[in-house]
Amino acid sequence: MLEKTYSPAEIEPRIAARWDEAGAFKAGAGAKPGAEPYCIVIPPPNVTGSLHMGHALNDTLQDILVRFERMRGKDVLWQPGMDHAGIATQMVVERQLSARGEPGRRDLGREKFVERIWEWKAESGGTILKQLKRLGASCDWSRERFTMDEGLSRAVVKLFVRLHKDGLIYRDKRLVNWDPKLLTAISDIEVQSIEVKGHLWHLRYPVEDSDESIVVATTRPETMLGDAAVAVHPEDERYRHLVGKNVVLPLVGRKIPIVADEYSDPEKGTGAVKITPAHDFNDFEVGKRHGLPLINVLTPDGRLCLLENEGFLDGLPDFVDMDLLMSLDGLDRAEGRKRVLALLEELGLLVETEPHVHQVPHGDRSGVVIEPYLTDQWYVDAQKLAVEAMAAVRDGRTRFVPENWSKTYFEWMENIQPWCVSRQLWWGHQIPAWFGPDGAIFVEETEAEALAAAEAHYGAPTALMRDEDVLDTWFSSALWPFSTLGWPDQTPELKSYYPNAALVTGFDIIFFWVARMMMMGLYVMKEVPFRDVYIHALVRDEKGAKMSKSKGNVIDPIELVDAYGADALRFTLAAMAAQGRDIKLAKSRVEGYRNFATKLWNASRFAEMNGSAPVDGFDPKAVKTTLNRWILGEAARAAADTTAAIEAYRFNDAAAFVYRFVWNVVCDWYVELAKPVLQGQGGSEEEAAETRATLAFILDQSAKLLHPFMPFVTEELWAARAGEGGRDGLLVLSEWPSLEGLGDPESEAEIGWLVELVTELRSARAEMGVPPAATLPLVLVGADGALQARAERAAPTLARIARVSGVSFAETAPGEAIQLLVRGTIVAVPLSGVVDIGAERARLAKEREKTLGEIKRIDGKLSNESFVARAPEDVVEGEREKRAGYQDRLAKIEAALRQLGA
DSSP states (O other), X not given: OOOSSOOHHHHHHHHHHHHXXXXXXXXXXXXOTTOOEEEEEOOOOBTTOOOOHHHHHHHHHHHHHHHHHHHTTOEEEEEOEEBOOHHHHHHHHHHHHHHTTOOOHHHHOHHHHHHXXXXXXXXXXXXXXXXXXXXXXXXXXXXXXXXXXXXXXXXXXXXXXXXXXXXXXXXXXXEEEEETTTTEEEOGGGEEEEEEEEEEEEEEEEBTTSSOXXXXXXXXXXXXXXXXXXXXXXXXXXXXXXXXXXXXXXXXXXXXXXXXXXXXXXXXXXXXXXXXXXXXXXXXXXXXXXTOOOOOOBOTTSBBOOTTOHHHHTTOOTTOOHHHHHHHTTOBHHXXXXXXXXXXHHTTOEEEEEEEEXXXXXXXXXOSBOEEEEEEEEEXXXXXXXXXXXXXXXXXXXXXXXXXXXXXXXXXXXXXXXXXXXXXOSSSOBOOEEEOTTSOEEEOXXXXXXXXXXXXXXXXXXXXXXXXXXXXXXXXXXXXXXXXXXXXXXXXXXXXXXXXXXXXXXXXGIIIIIIXXXXXXXXXXXXXXXXXXXXXXXXXXXXXXXXXXXXXXXXXXXXXXXXXXXXXXXXHHHHTOOTTOOEEEOHHHHXXXXXXHHHHHHHHHHHHHTXXXXXXXXXXXXXXXXXXXXXXXXXXXXXXXXHHHHHTTOHHHHHHHHHIXXXXXXIIIIHHHHHHHHTTSSSOHHHHHHHHHHHHHHHHHHHHHHTTTSHHHXXXXXXXXXXXXXXXXXXXXXXXXXXXXXXXXXXXXXXXHHHHHHHHHHHHHHHHTOOTTXXXXXXXXXXXXXXXXXXXXXXXXXXXXXXXXXXXXXSSOOSSEEXXXXXXXXXXXXXTTTSOXXXXXXXXXXXXXXXXXXXXXXXXXXXXXXXXXXXXXXXXXXXXXXXXXXXXXXXXXXXXXHHHHO
């Protein structure tokens, strides 16, 4: 017997253990021989991470697909794993060492420090995977991979060497995002732009052998020491006569050219800009166009470096003030800025200082300002690899869902830059490159192979020094769709599951991960890594604001699981996952879907208490009773609609179809309409037996349709409703509903008409203020004989569930009656003596005016350009939603007034 109360906290751990014991999630579980393979690789979360709401959405949607396809009989693999998260993990362990008062990274040395990281991973890493299991993620956990495990490390080395030998990986000196605190290059996704209230300083640069000067504006005056030119627009009449001449760089005395370049905007500032190729990404490109020198004036930790800097000293005039340079050398960049400005002011070359609010890049881990920094790094020739990756999307081998995200993909790929893959860290895949004494580079899979190559090169055994850098974690992640399946070995899994069927991920890593997997998959496997890329939206708070710790609006998914159960959270996320629309998550929605699970639980208890249990050999096509034929037709429609929606990645529609069927059709209508028969208050014993069997069958189909969304409660009910004989297997491995041919137009016409009539009646009673206890007569206007007979059959039910005192028929509607249109027939409801029509009309008119006033007030706000521009996005969106709500209410009021007017 089912417990009286649905308790997810008691059910979910027990069901999870049952799945685990049965090996229900293992690759191919439940599949028939020769079944079509279906594979999804999980976007590998950081080993340092914990579950946030974005993970919860991402993995819920993947699990819906995986459970759905597993039930459809496919050979399913959901491949789990984690990313080693180079910077994040190194920082975690360094903080741990510091907190314990133990020697730091440098004191330990590389080998010992990396050992400590592995120890930390064994003890504390991977919390997020345990949390995913609580969410019900049905990955094949026996195949868990890690980007630093032995197999994946071998794959990374092999790919790096192959790319290098094919001329697609090379070493170059270029600008990178440099973190002066962590002392490493970082990727664009690890850079956070923060709005800062700073200054714009206007500096005067004297023109050589002239009384003229050019004024440039900058937010980073300390970098002017490395200026290589001043740029003006070719069409700017103010400066055309100066192009080709030189300015004398203040403080340094170096002569630098005035160049014409379209990068300079005549409408912005003075129209002239300083060009510092070694300290600005745009300036670097200008420098390449004009052959300018790269003069780096900073150390890796962000200090001015002048006196022992060959690049800076080269070409300095003899008259340079070395004492001045000495006063600047070694200063931190912030102190250097103050000192440079003070010196320029003394020389009368600081023209103006104005407040300036601008975006400044910061490291998302370190929190310090990021420097564009000139260093030697390893690069992938992404431009060449991108050609085939773009073609694969254009010709449909891989498609984006929603399709508009392909535009983002192409914007990135068409403007792709060399991909910097080296990092100055100790935790990660050490680059398989060794340097000879003269700087020659030997890239091989092993040190022995590198030494052999060096001996062949030099003609004698030669000592080599290995590159200390490691690879960017995105490099190993780019191999994820095939390295996790065993590549470079030609494993059975690789043959079966590559390419993957689908990828589910967020829009923010379309370039950083999706594009790079496309490039590497096509390069290595000569085949796209996945057929479909489903891009999900953001999960925001209930007001539409982006969740952030600083705002204090972060919702912890595990807290919601503790409070309402994993099923409720999963269904909430799926129900709100409309394509292209962010999710506004409120705890009340999660609570509401827990009530949905409770509704199904109570319906199952009702069935159990009324003797309804699965019947062996039950044939739904042999059912005779109108009500039972109707519910079977509704089940067939729900199954078809849900299947089509999941196949199209319309998760919200699929959830809506299941919700409507389970809550409205089964729990509300079918159970209610079947009660008299089940409880011996009408019908024959044969009808009662058929209804008990049909109810059991329908609850089973409901569990199957709902299982991908709410796996725990459905698995529990599946087992509990098994009856004395038990079940042959778990719901997770059962067959997806196949209910074609159960539609029955006659029963749908009969029961469907009754359902719509009662729905319209209940709505009208609420709108017209009819007292709950009052009974109302119905008059069917112009009904033919068939409809009259149907209404007479329905009369006892209408009296029981809709408080209808009687049903009559007429050619015209009586007076003082509202008129409902139900499937083309007018149903009149006389209100005389039940409702004071005049008073009700006055009440509705007053409510109409109030609603119009609210709409006018909101329209005033939304038409105010200042409000729309300044108010937070979630506030503006909130006003729009309120207006839509008032508009809906207004439509109902006006419909009711029209009825009363009639």
